[in-house]
Amino acid sequence: MDKSTLKAKICETIDQYKDEIISIGQDIYDHPELGYKEFYATNLISNKFKELGLSVKDHIAVTGCRGSINQDKNGPKIAVLGEMDAIMCHEHKDADKETGAIHACGHHIQSAAMMGVAIGLIRSGAIDSLDGKIDFFAVPAEEFVELEYRSQLKDAGKIKYFGGKQELISNGEFDDVSMAMMIHSLDLEKENKKALIGPVGNGFVGKKVQFIGKESHAGGAPEKGVNALNAAMLAINNIHAQRETFTEAERVRVHPIITKGGDIVNVVPADVRMESYVRARTINGMLDANTKVNRALRAGAMAVGANIKINEIPGYLPLLQNDPLDTLFKNNIQSFISEEEIFEGGDFTGSFDFGDVSHIIPTLHPMIGGISGDLHTRDFKVSDDELAYIISAKAMAMTIVDLLFDHAKEANNILSNFKPVLTKEEYLKLLEGIDRTIEE
Ligand SMILES: [Zn+2]
Structure with missing residues (x-):
């Protein structure tokens, strides 16, 4: 099968299971949990992984899980990430009445899109034609909140770091990962755009x-x-x-x-x-x-x-971008949206813990529309299921095909040209240097 037939088959499959993918997002939205407390979402995703025949590792960082496939292939390993944690915004109409927890940063969309990629690649059978391994990560604790709770987890020896991806780098979950990708939602309606590709952040x-x-x-x-x-x-x-x-x-x-x-x-x-x-x-x-x-x-x-x-x-750490990955993703998402609907670049003075990953391996972090209202506010809502969940999943899955098709030529190319800013050891040393108390 050639590459474009393979991509078409995956997209057909994602369309076929569209309702299931969106309902995963809705289910997580209906059960908002703050970081390192995502027990419901982890359980939901872990069961879906098992249904899909992935080999699953649970509780990768208090919560969270990862599902692996194609482990016997020789090529590089691509990680597809979906965050699971909510934020707190008591003013939001759907917020949990007690805790104020609400998915107003769209992390439920990420998790569902990540599952969409898994469903598309596996149920279409396309996975067999790819020359590399794929791991799907349900990642905890992206939002840097509830510092007291996290201090307690740290004191109890359950975590070393407050951010989920920091913790996963530190505990070795990224050691065998060659490159990583995820999407993040963003309200792009005012600008008449549907995707933002290549953001950097503080x-x-x-x-x-x-x-x-x-x-x-x-x-x-x-x-x-x-x-x-x-x-x-x-x-x-x-x-x-x-x-x-x-x-x-x-x-x-x-x-x-x-x-x-x-x-x-x-x-x-x-x-x-x-x-x-x-x-x-x-x-x-x-x-x-x-x-x-x-x-x-x-x-x-x-x-x-x-x-x-x-x-x-x-x-x-600041969020870095990788040009070749951005270009592949841009070409793929143009099957669904026009060039005029894409914003290239993006300068964020907020922070993402995916930035830490971007210092060590090549990463892809496009921002996709389909929501309206600013992140972390009462106005946040999903306005376009198709764009938020389905097009996100399709464009990521197609990018994986580009990377791993034909002896993973494209992925290997990107890897051989990539110079990490930090090795894992340098990264951990940097974090340890910051982790300190000054008293006087
Ligand atoms: Zn977020």
């Missing part, structure tokens, strides 16, 4: 900060206290005073919040807590901005004579 360092002062009667004897809230407010202003030193190219974003401002109003605050990200476009930019932010935080504490504890948490 990386970040996560921070938990505690200003430690001394309590005293706020009315009777404020002179006997050390006001930790004043330290925090000065620190925030000190951070603002750094902003003119951040270069345009680095796209630095620092956005602290105070998570605890005091205990009761008539006591001088002695324990004030803050969380922040320090984001930038390059690893050096992140580390440089982080040094300045630490200086600003410490100066705030010093000014009032408070102590400070800065807990630094490895966030995500």
Whole structure:
């Protein structure tokens, strides 16, 4: 069978099972779970993997699973990823009434599209004509939230890192993967576009900060206290005073919040807590901005004579793109949408943990429409099932055919021209360097 017949067969199969693919997404949407708590979604996907005859490994990082096929083939291994975690947005009409969890970042779509790729390749029989291995990953915890819960998991030895993909790189799940792909949803309706191909994004360092002062009667004897809230407010202003030193190219974003401002109003605050990200476009930019932010935080504490504890948490690395993978994907998605409907590039000052993967192996991370409303807001909704789920699945599956057809010529070509920014060892060393506590 030639390549185009193979692709046509896969697309036919995906169409045939369209309702099943969309219902997987709907099922995950109806059961939103935050990171490292995706037990329902993992179980659902794991069972589907087994139905498809994949060999399955469960609980790859607290939750999550991976299904493997074609393991006896010699060629490279492609990983297709689908994230599973929800966010919190109490204002969304479909949010879980208790937890506020809601799929307002479209991760349920990713998981369903990933299953769509598996269904298309396997049920069409096309998988036998491909000269390489494929692993499907249901990935936990993309959103960097609930830092307390994740600290507990870390203290209990259940995870080393807060991000799902960091954890999977660290625990060896990516060791045998040659390249990885996934889609992410994005509202492109206002621009009259349907896909964005080749995005880059910021990386970040996560921070938990505690200003430690001394309590005293706020009315009777404020002179006997050390006001930790004043330290925090000065620190925030000190951070603002750094902003003119951040270069345009680095796209630095620092956005602290105070998570605890005091205990009761008539006591001088002695324990004030803050969380922040320090984001930038390059690893050096992140580390440089982080040094300045630490200086600003410490100066705030010093000014009032408070102590400070800065807990630094490895966030995500900047998202890098790979031209040859983007080109293959673009050619394939043009079977369904026009060139004018494609936005090439994309500059994101937010962060994706897929960025970490992109520093080690070639990666593909297009953003696909079919949703309306901004990510992480009450307005998020799926507006076009066909584009969000089905075209995403088809374009990824077709790209896999391009990569693994004919002795995996294309995949091997990309791999031989790829120079990773970091080896896994360098990557883990970098993360360990960021993972620290400063106390003074
Ligand atoms: Zn997301």
